[in-house]
Amino acid sequence: MSYVDDALAALTARDAHPAEVEAFRRRLEQLADPESAVLPGEELAPVDDLPTLDGLPEPSDEDARRALDRLAVIKLNGGLGTSMGLDGPKSLLEIKPGTSFLDAVAVQTLALRERHGARLPLLLMNSEGTREPSLAALRRHAGLEDDDLPLDFLQGSEPKLRTDDRRPVSWPADPRLEWCPPGHGDLYTALAASGALEKLLAAGVRWCFVSNSDNLGAIPDVRIAAWMAAEQVPFALEVARRTAMDRKGGHLASRAGSLVLRETAQVPEGDDSFTDIERFSYFNTNNLWFDLEHLRALQEADPAAPYLPLIVNKKTVDPTDKSSTPVLQLETAMGAAIGSVEGARALEVPRTRFAPVKTTDDLLVARSDLYDLTEDGRMVPTGTAPVVKLDKAEFGMLGDFERRFAGGAPSLARATSLTVSGDVVFGAGVVVEGDVTVEGPRHVGDGETLRG
Numbered sequence: 001m002s003y004v005d006d007a008l009a010a011l012t013a014r015d016a017h018p019a020e021v022e023a024f025r026r027r028l029e030q031l032a033d034p035e036s037a038v039l040p041g042e043e044l045a046p047v048d049d050l051p052t053l054d055g056l057p058e059p060s061d062e063d064a065r066r067a068l069d070r071l072a073v074i075k076l077n078g079g080l081g082t083s084m085g086l087d088g089p090k091s092l093l094e095i096k097p098g099t100s101f102l103d104a105v106a107v108q109t110l111a112l113r114e115r116h117g118a119r120l121p122l123l124l125m126n127s128e129g130t131r132e133p134s135l136a137a138l139r140r141h142a143g144l145e146d147d148d149l150p151l152d153f154l155q156g157s158e159p160k161l162r163t164d165d166r167r168p169v170s171w172p173a174d175p176r177l178e179w180c181p182p183g184h185g186d187l188y189t190a191l192a193a194s195g196a197l198e199k200l201l202a203a204g205v206r207w208c209f210v211s212n213s214d215n216l217g218a219i220p221d222v223r224i225a226a227w228m229a230a231e232q233v234p235f236a237l238e239v240a241r242r243t244a245m246d247r248k249g250g251h252l253a254s255r256a257g258s259l260v261l262r263e264t265a266q267v268p269e270g271d272d273s274f275t276d277i278e279r280f281s282y283f284n285t286n287n288l289w290f291d292l293e294h295l296r297a298l299q300e301a302d303p304a305a306p307y308l309p310l311i312v313n314k315k316t317v318d319p320t321d322k323s324s325t326p327v328l329q330l331e332t333a334m335g336a337a338i339g340s341v342e343g344a345r346a347l348e349v350p351r352t353r354f355a356p357v358k359t360t361d362d363l364l365v366a367r368s369d370l371y372d373l374t375e376d377g378r379m380v381p382t383g384t385a386p387v388v389k390l391d392k393a394e395f396g397m398l399g400d401f402e403r404r405f406a407g408g409a410p411s412l413a414r415a416t417s418l419t420v421s422g423d424v425v426f427g428a429g430v431v432v433e434g435d436v437t438v439e440g441p442r443h444v445g446d447g448e449t450l451r452g
Helices: 003-012 018-031 061-069 101-116 128-138 184-194 196-202 222-231 292-301 334-339 360-367 398-404
Strands: 071-077 094-096 122-126 152-154 207-212 235-241 251-255 258-262 282-291 311-316 326-331 345-348 371-373 379-381 387-390 411-421 424-426 431-439 442-444 449-451
Touching: 003 018, 018 184, 018 326, 061 071, 061 101, 061 222, 071 101, 071 184, 094 360, 094 371, 101 122, 101 128, 122 128, 122 184, 128 152, 152 184, 184 196, 184 292, 184 334, 196 292, 207 222, 222 235, 222 282, 235 334, 258 334, 282 292, 282 334, 360 371, 360 387, 360 398, 398 424, 431 442
Parallel strands: 071 122, 071 207, 122 152, 235 345, 387 411, 411 431, 424 442, 431 449
Antiparallel strands: 207 282, 235 282, 251 258, 251 282, 311 326, 371 379
């Protein structure tokens, strides 16, 4: 058998849904055509004059309620916080004392329902590892569940492929490591395979708003919901203006007159156009909206729809052991659907709608006085965030981070940058002002002010 047959056989042996098999088959076909995974800068043009969130009309109370009544919120929640030393869902990490990401999401959803008198169901796209603890966390919030809809659905998984012969890898030491998620582009297939798509439509839900569970700036906006309904937009991607901090994130471009999303893995070697933030001035916030009826129609014609460009990630079968078997993980990005859904739109939004926590650097900023957590679950910025760079060896793992900031995050309201290297422990009530560099070994005392 060919490596394609081997890989498909491994997937079907796990009783995969036909849509999952067809989506994986497409990724294998794309793998056989290396050019399909590449987007050279010379083929792309910049994008200008996008509609803006602030330019959308404010809907009437009734239009807002009607739009939110037919909208579901989906949070991507498959990630374990292994990069920060966690062994459970990253979304259960406390963003403020006593409040996790999921707690804030639940409060946001309940507050919007009450404010607009709308249904607004919430669903998580979980992995096997995040499912039970995440659902337990949500169920602590009374009134969040919907009698006609599940609180979650599971993302899919597929075989990791050996880099030498592209056949499914074998790893008897831990067979679970033989499998990987297909990236968040799996959202569309997972909705169909889990039955969640049909349940949402049967319950009268027409549109979805999707974002990462660690992005508390991504709250459903009634202006976008009403705009989607009024103009029958099949797919919309929220984008924001790029800055020097966004050189690595996926950016928006135009190719042959159509919008496309380009990720770093799709850049050919030697092509430096990706980091040109003046030419490609919008980055993908990973907040998107789509029409469920349109998605169902696409999948009736093509079970693997929507078409998504392939992203090939080269890793080792055991990510903690760089000497383990090299593998390929075939992934897709959900925002890339903007390049294949006819009538798809991009919408410029303020950067406040993009506030993810990917590292302990981000976590320190979020826990500081630069953000207030409101009663309705919003993380409201109180100023401009400084550039924070914590020594990864000393602060990269959550346990080390918590120990070194046992007295809480320092005040960063008057800071422009904070760089910490070496063995440094911070006391309670520390204040950072200006550009500050702290080198260890050092203990910063309670109430101390660090001035640049």
